[in-house]
Amino acid sequence: MKVTVDGIQVDLPAGTSAIDAVFHAGRDVPYFCAHAYLSPVGACRMCLVEAGTPRKGKDGEFELDEATGQPRVFWMPKPMASCTMQATEGMHIRTARTSDVVAKAQAGMMEFTLLNHPLDCPTCDKGGACELQDRAFEYGYGASRYGFDRRHADKHYALSDFIILDQERCIHCKRCVRYFEEVPGQEVLDFIERGGHTFIDTEEGGLPVGFQGNIADICPVGALLDNVARFRGRNWEYDHTPTTCTLCPVGCSITVDARNGRLERVVAGENRDVNELWICDAGRFGHVFATEERLTVPLVRVGGELREATWDQAVEAMRQGFLGHGGNVGLYLNADSTLEEGAALVALAEAIGTASLDHWPRYAHTPMSTATLTDVATADAVVVLGADLGEEAPVVELRILEALRGGLLPPEFAHGTAIADLRLTERPSRTPEKLAVIGRESRLWGHAGIRVAASGPDALTRLARPDTPELQAALRLLEGAGKPVLILGADVLNGADAAFSAALGSLAGRVGAKVLALPAGANSRGLGGLNLVPGAGGMPYARLDGVGAAFISRLDPAAQGLPGRARGFTVVHDTHLTATAGLADVVLPAVTGYEKRGTTINLEGRLLPLTQAPLRAGEGADLIRALAAVAEALGIRPPVRGLRGAQTWLEGRYGLRLAELPAGGLLQPPRPAQDAATGTAHTPNLWKPRMVPHPERRGSGVLGREARTELWELPMAPAPRPGGDD
Amino acid sequence: MPDWLAALLITLLKGVLVALALLTTFAYMTLIERRLLARMQIRHGPNRVGPGGLLQPLADAVKSIFKEDLRVTMADKLVYTMAPIVAIGMALTAFGGIPAGPPGSLFGEDPWVYNLDAGILALLALTSMGVYGIFLGGWASGSKYPILGGLRSSAQMISYELGMGLSILGLLMLVGSTAFVNIVEWQAQSGWMLLFQSLGFALFLVSSFAEVNRTPFDLPEAEQELVAGYLTEYSAIKWALFQMAEYVNMITASAIMATLFFGGYRGPVFLEGLIPGISGWPIIWLVVKIAFFLFLFIWVRATLPRFRYDQLMRFGWKLLLPLALANTMMTAAYLAFARGLGLWPLALLSLLGLLALFAMSDRVRVLWNRPTGRPHTDDALPTRPLGGD
Amino acid sequence: MIAFMLLGALALVGAVITITARNAVHAALGLVGTLLSVAGLFASLSASFLAAIQVIVYAGAILVLFLFVIMLLNANQPITGRDPVPFVRELAGIGGVILAGALAIIAFSYRDPRPLAEGAGALRGGTAVAVGETLLTRFLLPFEAVSILLLVAIVGSVALVKRPVPQPDGLTDAEGVALPTESPERTAPEGGVRA
Amino acid sequence: MSVLDIAKGMGITLSKLFQKPVTVSYPEERATLQPRFRGRHVLTRHPAQRPGELGLEKCIGCSLCAAACPAYAIYVEAAENDPQHPTSPGERYAKVYEINMLRCIFCGLCEEACPTGAVVLGNEFEMADFRYRDLVYGKEDMLVGVDGSLPQRREAARSGKPVRVGFKVPEGARPELEGVEYPT
Numbered sequence A: 001m002k003v004t005v006d007g008i009q010v011d012l013p014a015g016t017s018a019i020d021a022v023f024h025a026g027r028d029v030p031y032f033c034a035h036a037y038l039s040p041v042g043a044c045r046m047c048l049v050e051a052g053t054p055r056k057g058k059d060g061e062f063e064l065d066e067a068t069g070q071p072r073v074f075w076m077p078k079p080m081a082s083c084t085m086q087a088t089e090g091m092h093i094r095t096a097r098t099s100d101v102v103a104k105a106q107a108g109m110m111e112f113t114l115l116n117h118p119l120d121c122p123t124c125d126k127g128g129a130c131e132l133q134d135r136a137f138e139y140g141y142g143a144s145r146y147g148f149d150r151r152h153a154d155k156h157y158a159l160s161d162f163i164i165l166d167q168e169r170c171i172h173c174k175r176c177v178r179y180f181e182e183v184p185g186q187e188v189l190d191f192i193e194r195g196g197h198t199f200i201d202t203e204e205g206g207l208p209v210g211f212q213g214n215i216a217d218i219c220p221v222g223a224l225l226d227n228v229a230r231f232r233g234r235n236w237e238y239d240h241t242p243t244t245c246t247l248c249p250v251g252c253s254i255t256v257d258a259r260n261g262r263l264e265r266v267v268a269g270e271n272r273d274v275n276e277l278w279i280c281d282a283g284r285f286g287h288v289f290a291t292e293e294r295l296t297v298p299l300v301r302v303g304g305e306l307r308e309a310t311w312d313q314a315v316e317a318m319r320q321g322f323l324g325h326g327g328n329v330g331l332y333l334n335a336d337s338t339l340e341e342g343a344a345l346v347a348l349a350e351a352i353g354t355a356s357l358d359h360w361p362r363y364a365h366t367p368m369s370t371a372t373l374t375d376v377a378t379a380d381a382v383v384v385l386g387a388d389l390g391e392e393a394p395v396v397e398l399r400i401l402e403a404l405r406g407g408l409l410p411p412e413f414a415h416g417t418a419i420a421d422l423r424l425t426e427r428p429s430r431t432p433e434k435l436a437v438i439g440r441e442s443r444l445w446g447h448a449g450i451r452v453a454a455s456g457p458d459a460l461t462r463l464a465r466p467d468t469p470e471l472q473a474a475l476r477l478l479e480g481a482g483k484p485v486l487i488l489g490a491d492v493l494n495g496a497d498a499a500f501s502a503a504l505g506s507l508a509g510r511v512g513a514k515v516l517a518l519p520a521g522a523n524s525r526g527l528g529g530l531n532l533v534p535g536a537g538g539m540p541y542a543r544l545d546g547v548g549a550a551f552i553s554r555l556d557p558a559a560q561g562l563p564g565r566a567r568g569f570t571v572v573h574d575t576h577l578t579a580t581a582g583l584a585d586v587v588l589p590a591v592t593g594y595e596k597r598g599t600t601i602n603l604e605g606r607l608l609p610l611t612q613a614p615l616r617a618g619e620g621a622d623l624i625r626a627l628a629a630v631a632e633a634l635g636i637r638p639p640v641r642g643l644r645g646a647q648t649w650l651e652g653r654y655g656l657r658l659a660e661l662p663a664g665g666l667l668q669p670p671r672p673a674q675d676a677a678t679g680t681a682h683t684p685n686l687w688k689p690r691m692v693p694h695p696e697r698r699g700s701g702v703l704g705r706e707a708r709t710e711l712w713e714l715p716m717a718p719a720p721r722p723g724g725d726d
Numbered sequence B: 001m002p003d004w005l006a007a008l009l010i011t012l013l014k015g016v017l018v019a020l021a022l023l024t025t026f027a028y029m030t031l032i033e034r035r036l037l038a039r040m041q042i043r044h045g046p047n048r049v050g051p052g053g054l055l056q057p058l059a060d061a062v063k064s065i066f067k068e069d070l071r072v073t074m075a076d077k078l079v080y081t082m083a084p085i086v087a088i089g090m091a092l093t094a095f096g097g098i099p100a101g102p103p104g105s106l107f108g109e110d111p112w113v114y115n116l117d118a119g120i121l122a123l124l125a126l127t128s129m130g131v132y133g134i135f136l137g138g139w140a141s142g143s144k145y146p147i148l149g150g151l152r153s154s155a156q157m158i159s160y161e162l163g164m165g166l167s168i169l170g171l172l173m174l175v176g177s178t179a180f181v182n183i184v185e186w187q188a189q190s191g192w193m194l195l196f197q198s199l200g201f202a203l204f205l206v207s208s209f210a211e212v213n214r215t216p217f218d219l220p221e222a223e224q225e226l227v228a229g230y231l232t233e234y235s236a237i238k239w240a241l242f243q244m245a246e247y248v249n250m251i252t253a254s255a256i257m258a259t260l261f262f263g264g265y266r267g268p269v270f271l272e273g274l275i276p277g278i279s280g281w282p283i284i285w286l287v288v289k290i291a292f293f294l295f296l297f298i299w300v301r302a303t304l305p306r307f308r309y310d311q312l313m314r315f316g317w318k319l320l321l322p323l324a325l326a327n328t329m330m331t332a333a334y335l336a337f338a339r340g341l342g343l344w345p346l347a348l349l350s351l352l353g354l355l356a357l358f359a360m361s362d363r364v365r366v367l368w369n370r371p372t373g374r375p376h377t378d379d380a381l382p383t384r385p386l387g388g389d
Numbered sequence C: 001m002i003a004f005m006l007l008g009a010l011a012l013v014g015a016v017i018t019i020t021a022r023n024a025v026h027a028a029l030g031l032v033g034t035l036l037s038v039a040g041l042f043a044s045l046s047a048s049f050l051a052a053i054q055v056i057v058y059a060g061a062i063l064v065l066f067l068f069v070i071m072l073l074n075a076n077q078p079i080t081g082r083d084p085v086p087f088v089r090e091l092a093g094i095g096g097v098i099l100a101g102a103l104a105i106i107a108f109s110y111r112d113p114r115p116l117a118e119g120a121g122a123l124r125g126g127t128a129v130a131v132g133e134t135l136l137t138r139f140l141l142p143f144e145a146v147s148i149l150l151l152v153a154i155v156g157s158v159a160l161v162k163r164p165v166p167q168p169d170g171l172t173d174a175e176g177v178a179l180p181t182e183s184p185e186r187t188a189p190e191g192g193v194r195a
Numbered sequence D: 001m002s003v004l005d006i007a008k009g010m011g012i013t014l015s016k017l018f019q020k021p022v023t024v025s026y027p028e029e030r031a032t033l034q035p036r037f038r039g040r041h042v043l044t045r046h047p048a049q050r051p052g053e054l055g056l057e058k059c060i061g062c063s064l065c066a067a068a069c070p071a072y073a074i075y076v077e078a079a080e081n082d083p084q085h086p087t088s089p090g091e092r093y094a095k096v097y098e099i100n101m102l103r104c105i106f107c108g109l110c111e112e113a114c115p116t117g118a119v120v121l122g123n124e125f126e127m128a129d130f131r132y133r134d135l136v137y138g139k140e141d142m143l144v145g146v147d148g149s150l151p152q153r154r155e156a157a158r159s160g161k162p163v164r165v166g167f168k169v170p171e172g173a174r175p176e177l178e179g180v181e182y183p184t
Helices: A019-024 A100-113 A133-141 A175-182 A214-218 A282-285 A311-322 A339-352 A371-377 A393-406 A443-447 A458-464 A469-481 A498-511 A522-529 A541-546 A577-583 A625-633 A642-654 A706-709 B002-041 B056-066 B077-095 B118-141 B144-167 B170-177 B180-190 B197-211 B236-261 B269-273 B283-302 B309-337 B344-359 C002-021 C024-044 C046-072 C087-110 C112-121 C128-136 C140-161 D003-016 D064-068 D109-115 D149-158
Strands: A002-005 A010-011 A048-056 A073-075 A092-094 A163-165 A191-193 A199-202 A224-226 A241-243 A255-258 A260-267 A299-302 A305-308 A331-332 A357-358 A381-385 A436-439 A450-452 A482-488 A514-517 A548-554 A567-576 A586-589 A598-601 A608-609 D041-043 D074-080 D092-100 D119-121
Touching: A002 A019, A019 A048, A019 A092, A048 A100, A100 A133, A163 A541, A175 A191, A175 A214, A199 A608, A214 A224, A214 A260, A224 C087, A260 A282, A299 A311, A299 A706, A299 D064, A305 B269, A311 A567, A331 A339, A331 A541, A331 A625, A339 A357, A339 A522, A339 A598, A339 A625, A339 A642, A357 A522, A357 A541, A371 A393, A371 A482, A371 A514, A381 A458, A381 A469, A393 A443, A393 A482, A393 B269, A436 A443, A436 A458, A436 A469, A443 A586, A450 A469, A458 A469, A458 A498, A469 A482, A469 A498, A482 A498, A482 A642, A498 A514, A522 A598, A548 A625, A567 A625, B002 B056, B002 B077, B002 B236, B002 B283, B002 D003, B077 B118, B077 B236, B077 C024, B118 B144, B118 B236, B118 C024, B118 C046, B144 B170, B144 B197, B144 B309, B170 B180, B170 B309, B180 B236, B197 B236, B197 B269, B197 B309, B236 B283, B269 C002, B283 C002, B283 D003, B309 B344, C002 C024, C140 D041, D064 D109, D109 D119
Parallel strands: A002 A092, A331 A357, A331 A548, A381 A436, A381 A482, A436 A450, A482 A514, A548 A567, A567 A586
Antiparallel strands: A002 A010, A048 A073, A048 A092, A163 A224, A191 A199, A241 A255, A255 A260, A299 A305, A299 A586, A598 A608, D041 D119, D074 D092
16 A cells, blocks of 8 residues: 655555554654554544545546646545544555644644643643644644633642642543553543533542553653652653563563652653553552662671671671581572572582572472463463452453453554554453453453352363353353463462473363463562572472571572571572571672663563663672672682673573573463472562552652762861851 | 181182072062062062061971972982972072172172173073073973973073173173273273173173073963963972072172173263262172162063963074174174274263164064064965854 | 092093983983083183083083974984884994094093194183184184084085975966065954954 | 054053042942842742731742742742741642752742742842851741851840841832841
């Protein structure tokens, strides 16, 4: 299909919207309401273009222009909204660049849009990253001709704990309304009143928890704002670090916004294969732990009390503590650690000769996953078995809902994801009969056509040999589908073993289903692949009191009701003074997942890069460096001394090339998982207590004048007291 | 006490006294220069230390002495340390040969520290050694700007020493002696040498400015282009020694000019009519004349900008040296062929030469303002639009 | 006598430094020391005019020029590595032997230089008058010969240094483009900037 | 530049020698400044609602001054106003407003950038101090009504005398400097 935009001819697939044709040709059109993953509605009328098509005569041929011999273009009498107009064969499009009519129409639209806008950009958190600001600058007149009072409405009140609404700033693009209806399938927000009195609000008494934060991202103006990041900084002041979220195994792409070493905001990044453009509320708002009450220096127990120390003192204390334990040392790390950190730990364990190494959370046995998230989104039948997706992997829930909506993945153009996908419709019809949920009640039940209450690993056997009509319906759904996907959660995986894996394999093979077993931790799949589990005679994490000395990285067994100390000597490497750290002999400061470089493997086996955000972490060190300190204390040369060394180690042993990953990550072939008893069950819980933001606690990072400038003052003889005669 | 020991002690005492006098003069010279410059620029100048700023030299001295003595890594240590000592040593020594009065007028002793027959020649030799201080200081600093300053100063010194020496040849021919006392006494007999050698005096004055590195010839220490030239790497007392040498050289140059052209330690004879014997007062007259020339030095500094370096060299070689030669030839010719006419026609001749030079000064200027040997290629030069970039 | 011994020793020390110093500037300074010591010797012999001239001309001008060139060419680096001239050591050895032989011959065949006694007598006192008279009467011819030699040297060096002025091909000087004299429209104002 | 010109120049310098110097003996006498002289910043306030009260601060903590600052001398941290006792009109105010006077180049771009006219460059320039930390001026040092700079106020507190600024502005402070008065 040939389309001409401002004289540039582009070749496009049929069904493309005119706005995508314009952007594909490298031209620009302002727009507010269109959005890549939402249905086009033509609400804002900014994307006006002039369009014209050739006409076919009675003979079925294009009518030709006598002068040129080319097909004659019949221009539409008025500018058209390009986001809702489909480009057709031979269409001609003129943007504001070549058409004065369009330029004037767009400027006029901008004038209307700004008619009631309060223009409080200096106070608005969106200022600097505001689409309305940018487009008004690029396409507006610069001054309004309407001198009357502006409409007044409710300003800055909280829709929920996380979202602030300013009705005056709203330009009625309806993105937020469509988002809730189309993506998480929740009808909560809507336009109220009509005409100039229209405003956005909810009658539900708040917004549903789960995915509400995304509306702050997609709002083109400052009407819906992130309450956690409210007034924390201006958009141009943030250091933007694109990285990967490590709170759950999905591995969403996020951008970490930091200012002055404090993490102030997390916004979603786009990864078409993983999270599209949506992240969950925990990932967006649950970041406050990265800046609050952090451990910044090592602590050493002196006389029964933890005292601040230097790293040298900590290493010396560890040297004393490890004496006499020989190889009887346990090494435990959190399953959201990177592959490189895992490699460093495995290499050190081999150097010490200990079999007690473990990561947590994990399952004793994880069946092989073969499905990707794209498989989930395009499946024609999904059976969720024993999973509470809201706690385990929230974005998988969105991908399932995408499958119920028709499994339409937006096309890609030269400018990226299509801005207006005309196949998407407002208030889409869903097909709940394609989803079966077997397990405890969860948020997904509301969308499922088949709901079975079940628990434990026998849910699978019951599905294979259905004993109730609902289970029979679920099995029929699987058997009748072309591309079914079976999703397994913690409830069934906690008790899984090799027999379970075999039963699953036979069922999946029989119905032709792909399997997605949700890993317990963010990088459990990667760390399991490194065989980072207790070997013969080694103590698993749950029995770390069985080893003589233990090194525990960012785990809190004491808070889980597990033994919090090794028999003899305990080193804890953590970002906060947790209950376990309170029991330890030496506490080393750690860094959060936002401050790491490295690689993680998400639930579908995709390698995703982590980058380091500039956060103030004191003397906190990542696991690789902490393990180097441990190795020094043990008197051995650390086998892996840095990120590059860990990557070389991984490449040498597993052939993983981590140095240059493509932007969207790299899918790894599934690997058979290890068997190693855990000794305890994993209960998924997304929101950890430290992640809950307390606005009243989010004080200024600025200290008093004395403390603030002490660090960068020149060493001087005793500083003169203010007021003294210097 | 044997005679020779007494003579030695007295000479030593005189030397020490002269050195002290010179250094004190130097110290207050800095203050006076700063105050005068300030007043010529409608400012006050230093007036904070002591009454009217009178203790400023003391404060400066204390500061110079107690400042940290920098050690430059790339410096040639021995030469670096020796250079200021050479400079000040030569400067102080040079003054000792200037008579402050007739023989035996200082409590029965001669009012000079040493007396060489060579007189003015010995002084020229000593001052020509003074350039080593600057020159070696610049080289020994082991740094770029100082060595540039050193090179400049050596080239300048050589160039202007020639003109300086030649410009007094006429004078020496007239007197027939190089000893200062003889020159002064000759002037007491025949009138100030200024009258008979006005052209020579003008040349000598200009050369003196160049020799003591004063504006407009202070290129070795040009702040704008060379970051103070040979002084860049010096600090504290070594720096102060260089400054001392400059000012002592200034005083010496003033004294030489006074002695050679302005009757030296003798006052003007016509004042005898007012106060009999006034022209014979020792020392006073010399001091007055020195003070006048020092003021001239300051005055010129307050007025004239610095030469460009190529102008400086062209001025020295193309104007000063030929004129000095011409002056010598003229005087020699006069003495050889027209001695019988007395001295006044020579005075007239010299004055006419000077006036002609002044009258032609606009045309003569081309000599040092026009670069030679290179055709004007302005048209071929890449042009750049005016205004900043 | 004491002064003579002291100055002689200083002159020798300076000469040794001149030869042995690895740094060209130090060598030149050693030479300055020697020259100054010789000037001192002159002075101690009451030849103050000669002493002054020695200092002015040699120490004050010629060696300054030496140093100038050394510094300008940055030739003060220590000489290391192989000698650039072949057989320089051998040649130097031969020269040294010849010099030593000549010195020996002079020393052993020393006699009072009679023909110069007259000049020495005339120079007694060493004032400018005496020196001038001697040079321009008794030794006029050698004096003029030397001055002509110097003149030739100066002319020769100027000829060597002068850069050829490029001439347009096929044009005689008369036809060539004359260097523009100061044309009025080109005259920059006083202190005007010339790029 | 003939000799005559040199003589003329010498004559000028000599005549200036006898002229009265124009120098102001600064600490003893007040220096005369023009109103447009750019010195230490002042954070202005809106007019008070009732006499005797302090007006609301004009600064709304928008950080535009920090963005405009070429020397990165300004640091702003905003917070939400307490609706009962607002610090500034609107929802947002500057909780922390600091200017590092050591970095500041007094270019006035912050003043140009300010949408509310809150930060204005006053005429005070006497800020020399001994420690880095004392040259980071906060709101308490710059809000209108604060006389003198930090060292001057310290000296005044020590000696018990009011702050004496060392300059005068005969034409009075600029109109933008609401509520600021300088000696005339």
